[in-house]
Amino acid sequence: MNVVTAVDSQVQINHFNDETESFGELCALVKRHSKSKSLCDGRTVHASIVASGYDADTFMANSLVQMYGDCESLLDAKTTFSRTPSPNQYSWNILLGVLSRSGGFEDAKAIFSQMPCKDVVSWNSMIGASIQQGSPTEALNLLFCMRKDGIQPSQVSFLTALGACSSLASLDYGLHVHASIIGSGFDGNYRLGNALIHMLGKCEDLDGAEVVFSKMHDRNSISWSSMIAAYVHNGQSRDALALFYRMETEGIKPDEVTFLSVLTACANLGDIAEGQQIHNALLAGKFEKDRNVGNALINTYAKCGDFCKAKQAFDQIVDHDVVSWTALMGASLVSGFDQAALEIFSEMQCQGIKANYVTFVYALDACANLRALERGREIHDAVCASVHKKNVFVGNALVNMYGKCGLLEEAKGLFTNMNQKNVASWNTLMTVYAQNGFLDEALELFAQIPEKDVISWNALITALAQNGRANKAVEVFANMAFEGINPNTSTFVSVVDACGSLQDFECCLQIHTTIICTGNESDSILRNALLNMYGKCGCLDVARYIFDTMKDRNLISWSALIAAYVQNGQENQALGLFWDMSRCGVIPDEVTFTCVLAACADSAILDEGQRIHASIVAYGLESRLAVENSLLSLYSGCGSIGNLKVSFSKMYHRDVVSWTRVMAGTAQCGESKEALKLFSQMQIEGVKPDEVTYVGVMTACSHSGEVSDDRGYFSLLGLRDYGLVLKAEHYVCMVDLLGRAGHLAEAEKLIDIMPKEKFYLGWLSLLSSCRNHGDLKRGIGAGLRCFQLEPTRDAPFPLLRSLLNVARRDNAQFEMSRLQKLCAEEQVEDLIQELAAVYDRA
Template identity: 30%
Template structure:
């Protein structure tokens, strides 16, 4: 070779060395594309091949970039140089490159072509299988390398343990751990960390802790793995204790530690610790990382600090679906349905796709807000995604439709589910019961049997509640028998519901028998017994049970007090009511809306309006329930103006009036004869769409009738779709009140023509009205009709009315004749009416007769003595000419 040729090749060699160094430096600095571009220049311009170390770096660059095309080009060049035959690192790097580029077939093909399989190439192939989620193939490789006599190194075991973790293969993991211990590698950091992580994920926390304690110097990875294990197991307190211990040892948490710790805080509701971690995150500048930001939003959301969650969310500009899900989930968990739907819509507008969790949250929000149109849209989206048969999605759809009272649609969804489980049916059954469709609930319960579904406590509780509301003891007893066969009778909730069912059906002995067989009596079972007695009108028995409950030291909750206060209200037990009030105050429950409202109701029912008002003023939040209770009390005591003032006060506080509150307002207007105010309320009801509500319709007719505005009463009556006997009674009484005898007769006849039979109240209304305005002929006509045609519904009040009619017009002898012939034993009130009539007519002889009979009934009858005394006084004045 001539001197000039030698100089040329020497120059090329020097240049190649320079290029090799430059490529390696590019890779080390992370300039991967520059390294590959320089290689192309070398390869295609002067056709010179780099050395082995350069190829290794280039293959690493392709692996990181997942550039399979360039990797294949390198593979062809490497095979052409025959370096695979002599350099195992190139071979391993080539296998690794194909694996990282998800081309496992090529990786296996290259591996199979190698002349020798050493631990490096085996480990590279295993690593590829693990990273692509093929744990079983990775473990097969591990067994084959041992069979070929290759000794695994720590990184081989690392891949094997990762495979075990992915497969959740505890036994294989323990086996590999045993081999690691035999080789004395248990304190190698990478192996110790993966073992801690492996056992933590399996929930084997004692093993994880044992490995952790063996580590010479646990790093942030091992600490985070152990904290995560306790967090997953639900032992949040230990997880936070480990976090504090880690910080005490001077280990600085990384982003993964923070994420794991924030999950713990979220589950515990440990907002203070979460805020400390947030501060640390800000110090490290990690708050805008998606993973960390999502964990912060999730923590604040679950802890109810939604403004803070929103603040963190707003600071992260580069968002993903996980972050959106965390925010939406926080609002959903705390019942902010409208916000859930708003942010769900925003998520879609920003082109982020929904996922099962956001769909479930949105469906829940539709159910709670009654947003049925949005619910239909979600259903369509679910069908497009093919998610309708997903367990939680399907059940959430059923729940959404049930919450919106679209029970038929909910049932259609259930029938289309590929797997109809008990949860979906329970959702529908509970919806029926909550909406008062108890017969449909029982039909649903029976259909569950046809689907061969195993009943659970929720199913039994729903069906028993339906039986209780229907008063259907027969079906209730059948369900009780099934419960005994299944073995649910010892379940406290089921047992308490059985007690409640039997009480509502009036089967007190059976209820007490179930109560006595319960293994323990908690507040729910005691309250069921009390509530049952109250429901059936047995206030004394309810209070007796309440005393027993206190004696046995059972914890009394707000629901117990509500039921017991109702018992006091029912039997006007003011002393006992005041005692309960003291207990309520002692337990700090006076501000609870339902307890406070029950106290107001109890005092008003007992006629203690000032005390009711005092309780009302102390309520933390005055709502329509407490306001209605106080208003009703004022109305019962004839204080119409105070009733209207109370309602006005509620409206001034921004409380939206419901149907019951508005009905009270109308009653107050009727009581006062406040026609203009009543008309204003009527206009408000029309605007709210309440005019056709049966209760409101009845109250409106009664209000107009009491205000003597029968034209408006009649107009309102005519607009109602359904007119029952009570409504007819009110209208007829209104006409009788203004002495419109023809209208009374006409409407009574019309009522009969429409097939509506009068009841006792119908005749009481008519006779009372006749008495008030002195319509003796009409009154007598209706009394005769009642006596001959409707004798089965005659009650003493009818005789009181007709005697009062005759007494007012001075026909006292006729009144006495009716008393003589009446089928009931005359009460003192009848003789008082006769005495009053005798006083007006100065008839001492008949007065003495009436007084004699009143005294026989009660010789201490003060009213009779006063009336007789007044009669004597008036007669003396007449004799004296005064």
């Protein structure tokens, strides 16, 4: 109690003691302390009321019960009520309302049962208390009992009941309540109309919601927002946006709730153009600094994959909460900026914001994607110190993180110790085993799942399809039918993907037939998957037929056919289809642009590529990592070193793919030493190279002649430092590097230990180096091995002829005339015998 209030109360009390006590002034003080929630002052006034004898007055007692309720002192409220000499209906309702609002549900039920007479206020209090307690079914039962007792429900009764129906998503209850509203003459009430729209939307009766909305004569912003939310909830995001624009046309100003719904619609569609329009509308309405709207805007740009705009929306929010930070982390992950997500997480921690369970899931997913084990362990420690350590979603994320980092025993240990497991828990463990190559163990885990549902089967089929066991995926799909599990769209998508990977036309036809027989052929998602499957199999005529007969083509349909053309070397058709798509008003996304940029890169069509680059900028997709990496491939493939460097310098975030492509492009353009500098810079910036990176850096070393201080060897050995596996391509590059530098003996030794599938390329590279350095004997030996390994290949002939010409010109001790003749005539069998003889004599 502050000093001024205390003195004021004491002055009042002294006044009451010294002069005639005023009932009205005491009532005013009770009301004041009720409003200010000043419990101590309220008790002081109560003492004065008792001293003046007014506590026996029912009105005064009711006021005191209300005051104690507002001050959240249930004991004082109940005690004061119990001392009221003659409680009336209002007295009972006040106490019931106080107990209901304060969470004293059991006490409220006891008082309700003791009430001598119950009116509509009494019933409404108990209905509201049931909702607050999380018992919507009991709330509805109370409404029906109320009507049986002959009490006519009020507007408040029906509003609360509709809220209960929404919580239960029960259309049967909802229609029952709606009928009661009509029977009670409330059907024209706009507040109930708004609640009805909300309820019907939650219960997935969109037609019913539209009827109620269309019949409303006095719609307000809540009416429009409720209908928009109903569309969004039922997956009709385009209709939601159309209604929003109609709302603006009719002069209704959207509020915060409206913007939250339409931003969700944009996020669901992944439509960045619509998102920017809504963003402009909320700027006009001055909602950009509202934290809830700002968080929704971040989420929208996140779902659209535009991290830069998500960051701008984040920066506009004055007071960030955990939702803001988490939404920005989500935007980073969607855009492929896993390292940025971890940096955002660290900054959030520095700001003293406590993570929620979604924040931890995002942070662990970023670690999983980066294989950042040590950082993952640190976040695991933070989870253990938080209230989310037993959260099933966090537990699943931990299993995924350790599994993707290759620590399957730790992943399994965490899984075993989880207090609560859901289907996703089993699926996660099964998937990480498959990703690590332990597909048989993944199958064993599947067999152990206590209650397999369609999601479990889908997870296994997907894991097998994505990890090189497409045949097994198709087999599991067949077993699914024997187990009596009906496949859903996700199942078919996974098995169709498996058939595409197999490139088995007969298998594709069988699955397609199954889809037709189950009545799913008209599903747009499946038709897109089928289109992609036939494209992978090279059946472009079938893919084109599916596309041409689709009534509901969408962006995915166009992108799938464009990708099919690119995969099958028909770049011109792919580019033509892309411009047809643009003319049809279909807005491309990053997948589409990645495909057409690949077409331009493969065909080295720079002008067309730059035109597409301009479109990317126009659509605001230039900051997408996949698109940026594709632009690097474009300019690298077209030999445009200037554009390559500019595009690389503009990248906000660079992953290993970005560095690898710019190094390869720089080396291809003749700037090998610059490529090697880029490799060093990449390591300084903490980006771990992968196997493909090493192929690029070795190629750069080869072209630059950099092999001093065994630099090439160190590059090769560096693979193991990063836990990478030496592949045949690395050996071939190393042989080329050593050969160009004149270390022919070392190159030959390396061929002897390289994987057999690349022997031919190794010997061919050595033959080329021997020609360049004039090593006749070693060159003849390399040529001999080439013809022995691949007698039908033509590539060694010009190299050997060149080597022999040099030897003859230099008056070599060997007689070259017969070898030269055999080379010219390309008589392989005789040439092999002669080469062997010459090599032995040498």
